[in-house]
Amino acid sequence: xxxxxxxxxxxxxxxxxxxxxxxxxxxxxxxxxxxxxxxxxxxxxxxxxxxxxxxxxxxxxxxxxxxxxxxxxxxxxxxxxxxxxxxxxxxxxxxxxxxxxxxxxxxxxxxxxxxxxxxxxxxxxxxxxxxxxxxxxxxxxxxxxxxxxxxxxxxxxxxxxxxxxxx
Numbered sequence: 001x002x003x004x005x006x007x008x009x010x011x012x013x014x015x016x017x018x019x020x021x022x023x024x025x026x027x028x029x030x031x032x033x034x035x036x037x038x039x040x041x042x043x044x045x046x047x048x049x050x051x052x053x054x055x056x057x058x059x060x061x062x063x064x065x066x067x068x069x070x071x072x073x074x075x076x077x078x079x080x081x082x083x084x085x086x087x088x089x090x091x092x093x094x095x096x097x098x099x100x101x102x103x104x105x106x107x108x109x110x111x112x113x114x115x116x117x118x119x120x121x122x123x124x125x126x127x128x129x130x131x132x133x134x135x136x137x138x139x140x141x142x143x144x145x146x147x148x149x150x151x152x153x154x155x156x157x158x159x160x161x162x163x164x165x166x167x
Contacts, residue, residue: 062152062159064120071118080164086119087160090153097131097146105142106135109149116156127152 063083072078093112097105113128115121127149134145 062121062123062156063163064122067120071120082119083160083163086115086121087157087164089115090124090157094146094150094153097149102135102142105146106132109135112149112153121152121156123152124149124156 068079068082072082090112093108097108100108109128109131113125113132116125116128127145131142131145131149134142
């Protein structure tokens with residue numbers, strides 16, 4: 001890490017701060033301590049890039065626990081809350097898909113895909129993406145894709161139940 005500016009006060013922010021807020025910088029704002037002020041610290045962009053990619057062993061489990069820990073900053077309470085939300089959402093949305101029109105199914109699958117990626121449920125995300133693609137095909141293809149998504153979601157939900165019991 002490299003300190004960019006030390007001792008500046010909020011309200012007199014340097015140009016780099018404006019770039020940071022606009023997303024054009026890899027520096028982050030850190031409070032200096034009880035004496036007040038802030039300093040800017042350069043973040044390691046390679047670390048940021050690594051955390052957004054699935055781990056090599058991510059498909060070994062229904063939920064990638066390393067990814068989940070990264071997304072929740074290691075906060076176990078937040079992990080539990082996010083997993084419980086995903087569990088309820090996945091069950092509800094897959095059930096809705098069973099009776100929805102293809103266009104609505106594609107939208108629901110897109111929602112599940114995003115949520116699954118957030119918690120590290122890579123198989124669910126992949127199956128949801130397949131449902132999105134199948135929604136423009138025939139009913140047999142779509143039904144099979146929904147079946148695969150349902151199976152992946154049930155597997156993830158079983159692991160979530162196990163994780164929630166353990167904590």
